Amino acid sequence: MAIKYSRQRQLIKDFLMTRKDHPTADVVYMNVRQKYPNISLGTVYRNLSLLSELGEIRRLRLGDGIDHYDADTSDHYHVICTQCGGVSDVKADGIGDILGNANIEYDGEIQGHVTYFYGICEKCLKYSRACCP
Amino acid sequence: MAIKYSRQRQLIKDFLMTRKDHPTADVVYMNVRQKYPNISLGTVYRNLSLLSELGEIRRLRLGDGIDHYDADTSDHYHVICTQCGGVSDVKADGIGDILGNANIEYDGEIQGHVTYFYGICEKCLKYSRACCP
DNA sequence: TTCCTTGCAAATCGTTTGCATAATG
DNA sequence: CATTATGCAAACGATTTGCAAGGAA
Numbered sequence: 279m280a281i282k283y284s285r286q287r288q289l290i291k292d293f294l295m296t297r298k299d300h301p302t303a304d305v306v307y308m309n310v311r312q313k314y315p316n317i318s319l320g321t322v323y324r325n326l327s328l329l330s331e332l333g334e335i336r337r338l339r340l341g342d343g344i345d346h347y348d349a350d351t352s353d354h355y356h357v358i359c360t361q362c363g364g365v366s367d368v369k370a371d372g373i374g375d376i377l378g379n380a381n382i383e384y385d386g387e388i389q390g391h392v393t394y395f396y397g398i399c400e401k402c403l404k405y406s407r408a409c410c411p
Numbered sequence: 412m413a414i415k416y417s418r419q420r421q422l423i424k425d426f427l428m429t430r431k432d433h434p435t436a437d438v439v440y441m442n443v444r445q446k447y448p449n450i451s452l453g454t455v456y457r458n459l460s461l462l463s464e465l466g467e468i469r470r471l472r473l474g475d476g477i478d479h480y481d482a483d484t485s486d487h488y489h490v491i492c493t494q495c496g497g498v499s500d501v502k503a504d505g506i507g508d509i510l511g512n513a514n515i516e517y518d519g520e521i522q523g524h525v526t527y528f529y530g531i532c533e534k535c536l537k538y539s540r541a542c543c544p
Numbered sequence: 545t546t547c548c549t550t551g552c553a554a555a556t557c558g559t560t561t562g563c564a565t566a567a568t569g
Numbered sequence: 570c571a572t573t574a575t576g577c578a579a580a581c582g583a584t585t586t587g588c589a590a591g592g593a594a
Contacts, residue, residue, distance in 0.1 A: 282568045282573050303558080318576045323559060325574090341472040341525060343583090344558065357517060369516040383502040384490060388530040392474060397521040415548050415593050436583080451551045456584060458549095476558090477583070 281332075286310070286317050287325045294335055294349040300356070300365040302344050340365060340394055359399035366399055414465075419443070419450050420458045427468055427482035433489070433498040435477050473498060473527055492532035499532055 289310050294301070301309075307322045326347055330337040338346040340358050346365055348356075355368045373393060382388065422443050427434070434442075440455045459480055463470040471479040473491050479498055488501045506526060515521065 280569085280573075284567080284574055286575075316576075318578095320560080320577075321575055327560095339472075339474040339476075343472070343476070357519065357521060359519070360522065366517075366519070368521075371514055381504055382528075384499075384528075384530075386490065386492070386499070386530055386532040386536055388490060388501075388528050389493065390530070391526055391528045393524055393526040395515075395517075395521050395524045397517075397519055397523070399519040403519055413548075413594085417549055417592080419550075449551075451553095453552075453585080454550055460585095 281328075284325075286314060286321050287329070289314055289317075290322060290325045291329060291334060291349065294347055297349070298367070300338055300346040300348045302346055306347065338365070338394075339392075355393060355395065357395040357397055357399065359402055360396050361398055361402040364399055364401075368395060414461075417458075419447060419454050420462070422447055422450075423455060423458045424462060424467060424482065427480055430482070431500070433471055433479040433481045435479055439480065471498070471527075472525075488526060488528065490528040490530055490532065492535055493529050494531055494535040497532055497534075501528060 290306055293306060293309050303319070303322055303326055306326065307317070307319050310317055310322065326335070326337070326345075329335045330347070333351060334349075336348045336351050338348055338356060340346060340356065342358070342363070350367070353374075355370045355373065357366050357368050358364070359366070374391075423439055426439060426442050436452070436455055436459055439459065440450070440452050443450055443455065459468070459470070459478075462468045463480070466484065467482075469481045469484050471481055471489060473479060473489065475491070475496070483500070486507070488503045488506065490499050490501050491497070492499070507524070
């Protein structure tokens with residue numbers, strides 16, 4: 279199971295690192311194809327999964343049924359805009375600790391949690407202000 | 412868009428209220444079919460969506476890519492067992508407030524959050540204890 | 545009668561997989 | 570050379586949808 283270099287995987291990771299909007303597999307495919315036209319969707323999926331397993335990127339499951347990917351593996355959270363569907367980052371230090379210490383009643387063993395927020399992103403806020411003063 | 416009664420919708424909701432394990436659409440279909448053999452999968456999906464919109468049930472998106480449904484609409488959280496995949500309830504009062512007051516840096520407007528936990532459920536815990544003393 | 549709901553099947557959409565070929569170490 | 574990765578296309582599983590027929594108000 280040794281991992282060998284592939285230009286495709288490198289390009290996928292490179293592209294992801296340039297983006298802060300947590301693109302989907304399809305968006306990755308569309309973009310990488312501009313530098314490497316022969317790449318196939320299957321390869322994109324395979325590498326996104328592999329990179330996620332390796333911990334080099336993060337796979338985000340945000341309730342819209344489509345996987346998003348994030349090259350920023352640091353500890354942070356996400357907000358989904360209920361208007362435009364965009365995904366943006368939030369700093370929210372200590373949520374892990376807070377949830378870990380919350381008053382949780384459960385007879386099994388809790389190992390971790392997934393949290394994301396929804397709301398209205400900065401862009402959409404400005405937009406709605408502009409038209410409804 | 413007035414809503415008219417349908418026996419199928421009633422049976423779907425009735426079934427869901429008897430279950431505490433947050434079944435998927437397919438499981439609902441299999442079970443309702445025993446009382447109403449002609450029901451179609453499409454009808455099950457349509458009604459689960461409708462009931463969710465009406466707030467009579469809750470749709471759970473737990474990161475496994477399959478929607479689960481819960482007739483318990485009270486405020487509670489869920490734990491997904493990493494061993495058996497089962498979904499169970501947790502009481503965790505105050506998480507909403509805690510997250511609302513967390514130290515969150517975000518330039519948009521946060522309206523709410525989704526949180527679920529993962530870990531090992533009671534059954535699987537007992538099971539693993541039994542075989543590894 | 546009006547309009548909502550259904551059953552059925554086909555269609556959609558994101559994702560995975562089998563396989564022969566190409567590239568890496 | 571052994572092994573991993575690829576492109577392609579077909580397969581997949583969950584969900585949605587178009588449509589003609591059935592049922593509720």
